[in-house]
Each structure stands twice: as structure tokens, then as C-alpha cells.
Amino acid sequence: MQINGIHHVTAIAGPARRNLDFYGRVLGLRLVKKTVNFDDPGTYHLYYGDAAGAPGTILTFFPWEHAAAGRLGVGETQETAFRVPEGAIGYWTHRLVEHGVVHEQPQKRFGETVLAFRDPDGMRLSIVGVPGIESEPAWGEGGIPADYAIRGFHSVSLLLDDAAPTGAILSDVFGFKEIAREGTLIRYQAEGTPLGNIIDLRGAGGFLPARQGAGSVHHIAFRATDDAAQQEMVRRLAENHGIRTTEQKDRNYFRSVYFREPGRVLFEIATDVPGFAVDEAPETLGQALKLPAQYESQRSRIEAVLPELA
Known part of the structure; x- marks a missing residue:
């Protein structure tokens, strides 16, 4: 069964x-994989998520020490939102104040309480209070009490010149359905999982285009259960929307294809398999530097140029 x-x-x-300090200590996420950028092995690729590194919880970064700041604009992710229990918003408001994190006052969005804030690079984030998720598993070793800890993604919002063509792909290819509208936001939701099952589209015709840099989302990856499910999505993109993807790329922990959707946001389709425990035991995820096979012979040189994390 395909989970969208x-x-x-x-x-x-x-x-x-x-x-690492912000996402591991302030937000209490687990570092589930420490590897390098496949195209730039002198740079880390850090993966944060829940205890198991489950799809729908994974936020990853290419950290470049001297990256120039990005600029928000059309053709980009506007905000990445996490889920917490409904009663945890007060805790998180206090925690952001305590750690000097730039944030806004809680507000209502589609009937849910949303606490918007930014990371040290200016990336737009939010925490959304969701009722009835108190019993969901949470990473308990990140310094956040389990009652308040993050439980994966709530949603992402995209800033687009025209929302309709992107909405058509969400519906036809990725199994989302439009469920609500509020102001300029159009909400799409997928069934089958509570994690990362919401995409909000905001039309902003005539706004400046995005400029990628520190604080920018590079791409969003959508789930495909396996290679067959991925190929079906590739087929629908080509036959129904005239969009071709890249060839499949093996990312060790998932297999991926990429394409620009009509709004110019970079989308990826990533398989759930094999997962992050393929080269590390679940209890030690993220502790060792893992290199793609083609770079293992260069380990000493790569380790010498990577910055210290602690």
C-alpha cells in the first residue's frame, strides 16, 4: 500500500x-545520520528526525560555513512546520524566549494554534499544536520532555506565482486532496499517515523570485513506498503533466528522482526503503560519520576538512 x-x-x-546545536539541543531532534553532500564531500549532510528516522520526520541540511543568506520569494518553500501536542504551545513559547529565538505570537491557522519562528540562518519554521497526539512516540533523549516533544512534520507551505498547476500535481501524482482555503492559503492533505501529510499553497503573483542561500529550503521530498510506486509517479508526471524527472539516484538511505514542478520548486520523490538503519544500528544512529562507497577511500582527507561538530 502506498503511503503518501x-x-x-x-x-x-x-x-x-x-x-546541530539549534536542531539537536533547542528543538530536541535526533541526529539520525551524519554523512556528506554526495556532490560536495567536503560538506556535511546532516539528517534530523525522530527516534527511528521515520519518513515524515526528517529535516536535512547542507551546512556551508560561509553561505550567503537566501531571500524568500516565489518558487520556494515559505515555512516548514512541526507537530506537537496541542497543550505544548505554551512550553514551546517559553523555550523559544529562553533561548533567544526570534518568533511571532501564537496565531490560529485552519483552527490550529501556530507558533512561527526562525532558526539562526533565518529559515522559517513553525510549531503547530495538534489535538490527540499525546500518545504518539517521541524522541525522549533530546532534552525535551516527551509530553512536549516534536512529533514529525505537520506541513510545508509553498509560495507560488500560481497555485493551480502545483495543486494539480499534488492531487494527481502525490495523492493529496484540497480540503480547505483560508485567505490566500489553499490546504492539501494526504490520507494514510499523520506525518507530513499537509501542503499549503500560497499564491503571490508578482512577488520577487526566491534566491537560494542560508535559510532557504533546497527541496521537498515526497514519499514512494518502493521503486514501483516511484515509477508510477514518474509515469503520471510524464503522461499527465509533461514533466520529466532525472534518472534515479541512489542516496544510500533512499532512492530518488527530482524535477521542477510548475511553480519552480524543486521536488524529489524518495523511496521509504531501505531506511537509515541500513548501515547503523537503530540505537546508534547519527553517531558515526557515514560516507558513500565512492568516498570511503578518501575518508582521512574528508574528515580533515569537515568542521568539528562538538
Whole structure:
């Protein structure tokens, strides 16, 4: 059975140590994989998520020490939102104040309480209070009490010149359905999982185009159960929307294809398999530097140029 929704979100950051401190200590996420950028092995690729590194919980970063700041604009992810129990918003408001995190006052969006804030690079994030998720598993070793801890992605919002063509792909290819509208936001939701099952589209015709940099989301990955499910999505994209993807790329923990959707946001289709425990025991995820096979012979040189994380 195909489970639809977000597989992971990948963003660009500044210094790696600062990134790890914020997402690991302030937000209490688990570092589930420490590897390198496949195209730039002198740079980390850091993966954060829940205890198991489940699809729908994974936020990843390419941290470049001296990356210039990005600029929000059309053709980009506007906000990445996490889920917490409804009663945890007060805790998180206090925690953001305590750690000096730039944030807004809680507000209502589609009937849910949303606490918007930014990471040290200016990436737009939010925490959404969701009723009835108190009993869901949470990573209990990140310094956040389990009653308040993050439980995967709630949603991402995209800033687009025209929302309709992107909405058509969400519906036809990725199994989302439009469920509500509020102001300029159109909400799409996928069934089958509570994690990362919401995409909000905001039409902003005539707004400046995005400029990628630190604080920008590089791409959003959608789930495909396996290779066959991925190929079916590739077929629908080509036959129904005239969009071709890249060839499949093996990312060790999932297999991926990429394409630009009509609004110019970079989308990925990533398989759920084989998962993050393929080269590490579940209890030690994220502790060792894992390199793609083609770089293993260069380990000493790569380790020498990567910045210290602790």
C-alpha cells in the first residue's frame, strides 16, 4: 500500500556546529545520520528526525560555513512546520524566549494554534499544536520532555506565482486532496499517515523570485513506498503533466528522482526503503560519520576538512 506525504525536507544552513546545536539541543531532534553532500564531500549532510528516522520526520541540511543568506520569494518553500501536542504551545513559547529565538505570537491557522519562528540562518519554521497526539512516540533523549516533544512534520507551505498547476500535481501524482482555503492559503492533505501529510499553497503573483542561500529550503521530498510506486509517479508526471524527472539516484538511505514542478520548486520523490538503519544500528544512529562507497577511500582527507561538530 502506498503511503503518501512528505518524506523529508532539505535546506541550506550556515555553520554546521550552530545548526546541530539549534536542531539537536533547542528543538530536541535526533541526529539520525551524519554523512556528506554526495556532490560536495567536503560538506556535511546532516539528517534530523525522530527516534527511528521515520519518513515524515526528517529535516536535512547542507551546512556551508560561509553561505550567503537566501531571500524568500516565489518558487520556494515559505515555512516548514512541526507537530506537537496541542497543550505544548505554551512550553514551546517559553523555550523559544529562553533561548533567544526570534518568533511571532501564537496565531490560529485552519483552527490550529501556530507558533512561527526562525532558526539562526533565518529559515522559517513553525510549531503547530495538534489535538490527540499525546500518545504518539517521541524522541525522549533530546532534552525535551516527551509530553512536549516534536512529533514529525505537520506541513510545508509553498509560495507560488500560481497555485493551480502545483495543486494539480499534488492531487494527481502525490495523492493529496484540497480540503480547505483560508485567505490566500489553499490546504492539501494526504490520507494514510499523520506525518507530513499537509501542503499549503500560497499564491503571490508578482512577488520577487526566491534566491537560494542560508535559510532557504533546497527541496521537498515526497514519499514512494518502493521503486514501483516511484515509477508510477514518474509515469503520471510524464503522461499527465509533461514533466520529466532525472534518472534515479541512489542516496544510500533512499532512492530518488527530482524535477521542477510548475511553480519552480524543486521536488524529489524518495523511496521509504531501505531506511537509515541500513548501515547503523537503530540505537546508534547519527553517531558515526557515514560516507558513500565512492568516498570511503578518501575518508582521512574528508574528515580533515569537515568542521568539528562538538
